Amino acid sequence: MSFSKFVSLVLIFHLLTPALVFSSSLSSSNGLSGIPKKFLDFAKRKEFVDWIVGVRRKIHENPELGYEEFETSKLIRSELDKLGIPYKYPVSVTGVVGFVGTGGPPFVALRADMDALPIQEEGDWEHRSKIPGKMHACGHDAHVSMTLGAAKILKEHVQEINGTVVLVFQPAEEGGGGAKKMVDEGVLDNVDAIFGLHVTHEDAIGTVASKSGPIFAGSGFFTAVISGRGGHAALPQHSIDPILAASNIIVSLQHLVSREADPFDSQVVTVGKFQGGSAFNVIPDSATIGGTFRAFLKTSLIQLKQRIEEVIKGQAAVLRCNATIDFHDKPVPLFPPTVNDNDLHEHFLEVAGDMLGNDKVKDLKPLMGSEDFAFYQEAIPGYIYLIGMQDESSPKLGAVHTPQFTINEDVLPYGAALQASLATTHLLKAELKPRSTEGHTHDEL
The missing domain is CATH 3.40.630.10 (Zn peptidases)
Known part of the structure; x- marks a missing residue:
């Protein structure tokens, strides 16, 4: 065997040995x-x-x-x-x-x-x-x-x-x-x-x-402004009451989970914000509600978002109000x-x-x-x-x-x-x- 071949074999052995030892050590308990x-x-x-x-x-x-x-x-x-x-x-x-x-x-x-x-x-x-x-x-x-x-x-x-x-x-x-x-x-x-x-x-x-x-749910957020026509609390027939409309909206939103969601598909819709009026005897021009919706499936999140918008606008219309909705799509539309x-x-x-x-x-x-x-x-x-x-x-x-x-x-x-x-x-x-x-x-x- 020539010296050059011998050196090559030694080098190959040294290159392979650490890998063999490393692999062996990892496989040990x-x-x-x-x-x-x-x-x-x-x-x-x-x-x-x-x-x-x-x-x-x-x-x-x-x-x-x-x-x-x-x-x-x-x-x-x-x-x-x-x-x-x-x-x-x-x-x-x-x-x-x-x-x-x-x-x-x-x-x-x-x-x-x-x-x-x-x-x-x-x-x-x-x-x-x-x-x-x-x-x-x-x-x-x-x-x-x-x-x-x-x-x-x-x-x-x-x-x-x-x-x-x-x-x-x-x-x-x-x-x-x-x-x-x-x-x-x-x-x-x-x-x-x-x-x-x-x-x-x-x-x-x-x-x-x-x-x-x-392990954690995906989530989205919304804010809705329900606009009516203000007036004296003693003369509701001359007003369009956004407080009543907002109240109906909140109740109806709860039906999205209790009546529309699969019981095995965990979902939540929560209204945590309600602002409207500043006096006990005045019907205000508008009311604002805000909340969050959550689910473990992204498809359920998208469905909830669509239905929240439909319910808010539909219930507002039932009581002669208008509604605008902000889903806070910035910086991201939904958290998965x-x-x-x-x-x-x-x-x-x-x-x-x-x-x-x-x-x-x-x-x-x-x-x-x-x-x-x-x-x-x-x-x-x-x-x-x-x-x-x-x-x-x-x-x-x-x-x-x-x-x-x-x-x-x-x-x-x-x-x-x-x-x-x-x-x-x-x-x-x-x-x-x-x-x-x-x-x-x-x-x-």
């Missing part, structure tokens, strides 16, 4: 299952906890509404800079997209929503909101912190990332369609899957809950149902079970709330889950979207470690599968 525990142990270190809690408190003190998250975005970029993680900015006005790993395929994404709500925070907590009338009342400050925490874990274990984790810091989840805007700008190009999480005050710390299939991918659910069960124990992974009953994470799921396979934060020995935490909402900061290491684990193990599994290039136009983001 400890290959993937040990990662979640290792990441959680890392996230529970005091220096990590102090850092992630500090990040969350800075965000909480300075809440910003949708597409106004400039300071939040600045903080995120500062932390990514400290970690040495490259990113794109701005994306969708205030969004940030970071990258951890090789920079090449396969790609998996983690999503965090950044915006706050127009709510005045109650209580005198040291780190309460410093911005009057604005508050992180849905846990997005925790979501951002946990995703930055996942980034820190991933960077520390970058040698275990066989591909690239895309960190999606998204604006305007609360009705602004931020996820749709991010998708339209190509954030998910070449990404194979995306994971999201949401804190919940309903479940205990150290537990998670989710399911495959529909949130539907978890079946394969990603199996992956979630394995990873969460390895980290927390199978008894801590709960099956979630579908909720009629909506999530713009659904826009990602319309583009690629996606999975979102709830992570508990209630300390069962402490008073009940306040509910989301209320001035009393609070975060149990003990949840932060759990969310950071679980997101990092889901991404890392997903990439490791993908490395063992033949990769299709169908639908992919390039190998880098």
Whole structure:
């Protein structure tokens, strides 16, 4: 055998050996299952906890509404800079997209929503909101912190990332369609899957809950102005009463679910706004109602929207009124149902079970709330889950979207470690599968 042939064989052996060892280690019982525990142990270190809690408190003190998250975005970029993680900015006005790993395929994404709500925070907590009338009342400050925490874990274990984790810091989840805007700008190009999480005050710390299939409803909103002719309350015959017409409309809208919807197709129509008149003895010229409609099927959402318009205009006409309707089609016409991918659910069960124990992974009953994470799921396979934060020995935490909402900061290491684990193990599994290039136009983001 010539020397050149011998050298070639040695080189081939060395090139193949890492792949063989890598494949063998993944197939072993400890290959993937040990990662979640290792990441959680890392996230529970005091220096990590102090850092992630500090990040969350800075965000909480300075809440910003949708597409106004400039300071939040600045903080995120500062932390990514400290970690040495490259990113794109701005994306969708205030969004940030970071990258951890090789920079090449396969790609998996983690999503965090950044915006706050127009709510005045109650209580005198040291780190309460410093911005009057604005508050992180849905846990997005925790979501951002946990995703930055996942980034820190991933960077520390970058040698275990066989591909690239895309960190999606998204604006305007609360009705602004931020996820749709991010998708339209190509954030998910070449990404194979995306994971999201949401804190919940309903479940205990150290537990998670989710399911495959529909998990949150799709939703739409409407406002209707019913116009009549005002007059004295003692002389209704000289007026056309929009209050009565609006009242009939509200009652009739309830029949859309009770009389027209399939009982096995969950739907909701709720009128939460009714404004009309300012005096007890005056019939006003107009009345305004507003509400929301929700369903787990997009076809049902479209049907509800059509019937709401027909009922409002028809009932107004019965009582000689006119009606104009605004479905608030901007920035998006309808928020689609949130539907978890079946394969990603199996992956979630394995990873969460390895980290927390199978008894801590709960099956979630579908909720009629909506999530713009659904826009990602319309583009690629996606999975979102709830992570508990209630300390069962402490008073009940306040509910989301209320001035009393609070975060149990003990949840932060759990969310950071679980997101990092889901991404890392997903990439490791993908490395063992033949990769299709169908639908992919390039190998880098």
